[in-house]
Each structure stands twice: as C-alpha cells, then as structure tokens.
Amino acid sequence: KQEVTQIPAALSVPEGENLVLNCSFTDSAIYNLQWFRQDPGKGLTSLLLIQSSQREQTSGRLNASLDKSSGRSTLYIAASQPGDSATYLCAVNFSGGYQKVTFGTGTKLQVIP
Amino acid sequence: NAGVTQTPKFRILKIGQSMTLQCTQDMNHNYMYWYRQDPGMGLKLIYYSVGAGITDKGEVPNGYNVSRSTTEDFPLRLELAAPSQTSVYFCASSFPGQSSGNTIYFGEGSWLTVV
Numbered sequence: 001k002q003e004v005t006q007i008p009a010a011l012s013v014p015e016g017e018n019l020v021l022n023c024s025f026t027d028s029a030i031y032n033l034q035w036f037r038q039d040p041g042k043g044l045t046s047l048l049l050i051q052s053s054q055r056e057q058t059s060g061r062l063n064a065s066l067d068k069s070s071g072r073s074t075l076y077i078a079a080s081q082p083g084d085s086a087t088y089l090c091a092v093n094f095s096g097g098y099q100k101v102t103f104g105t106g107t108k109l110q111v112i113p
Numbered sequence: 114n115a116g117v118t119q120t121p122k123f124r125i126l127k128i129g130q131s132m133t134l135q136c137t138q139d140m141n142h143n144y145m146y147w148y149r150q151d152p153g154m155g156l157k158l159i160y161y162s163v164g165a166g167i168t169d170k171g172e173v174p175n176g177y178n179v180s181r182s183t184t185e186d187f188p189l190r191l192e193l194a195a196p197s198q199t200s201v202y203f204c205a206s207s208f209p210g211q212s213s214g215n216t217i218y219f220g221e222g223s224w225l226t227v228v
Contacts, residue, residue: 031215043220043221098207099146101158
C-alpha cells in the first residue's frame, strides 16, 4: 500500500531556530512530491513541488529535498518566525496517474516568540 | 485571480437530506478533485475529473456523486446525508504536465455537519 508518513505530529520551537520537517513514503515510483501549508480553518497552499528527477527546490527561507531511493523528503525552514506557525503537509504523487496523490497527516508547527 | 472557489463555507444537514457543494476554478485547469479531511487523517480523494464530461471514483466515493459539464465547474452531490459524512470538504484543481509537475490548488474548504 502506498503510504505517506510525517513525524512528528507536532513541533514547538523558539523563534529564530532553523528546523526540519520530515516526510517518508513507501514507494519510490513517484511523479513528484509537494509540500503544503494549512492554516486553521483554511485550505492548503502549495509551498514547493519537487519533480521526480529533482533533488531539491528552494523558495525564500524554505528548502525541500527529495531522496527517492530512501523514500524521504525534508522541508527545511530557516530562521523560523511566528508567522510560520501552521500545519505542514507532504503529498506524494505516486506513478500511475496524476490523481494518485497521497497526503500525510501533517506536522503542526508552533513558533514561539 | 480567484483560483478555486467553493461554497458554502459552512452547512448543517439533517440525516437523510441531500445537498450540493459547489466548486469553480478560473485557471483553465483540466484536473479537478474533491477531497475530505477528517481529524487526524490525511486527505482522502472522493472523486476526480480529468476534463469536462469525464469523472472517476477516488478512494472514498460512497454516498457522493459528481458531474463535470464545463471545465470550470465540478459540483459534489451528497445524497441521503449520514453522520459519517461530517467532515471538511476541499475542492482542488491542477494542470499536470511533464515539465510543470502537478501543482495542486485548493479551495478554502466547506465544513459540513450531519446531525
């Protein structure tokens, strides 16, 4: 079964700290991997998408890496700010169709001022 | 640019009632999706569409129906509402491609309670 796991479920860090969120998946046959941010009561906002052929993507203070062979991705957030507090979800588009996107349950991040 | 718009935002239904969640996108995306999100669970795909006139079941289609008469609109119909359909529903869209990937754009969500 194709599964996506995110550990830990929740994380609390002081402002200014660099942090890493983890995502693991069970099948290396993927089209891409996407990281989303979800604020309470809101929809998901795409942060970064890494194609299967890529190793990493960067946007501002965010850097996402992909290691298909080990079934892992990390989202690195530099110099965290209270505004980064949200739930971060990882979504893997497994091969076999663009609709085959499996979401992790997310890591709820709290950045303490 | 409105993106993906879904209505209503909140709705309370009685058991056995029916309703339609509306979804429209203005990005000319061919793929559209309906997901449900339950506490502590990842998003589950209910139905999806790869273009006007084409729909298919996702992981949890029972109790739902969809139609896709235009590129822009993808309504989700709940027939004979049950308490198990209490959830947050998200409509989404994308335009997959080998070079562009498959960035998925989500609506703001519809909170549905069945009592």
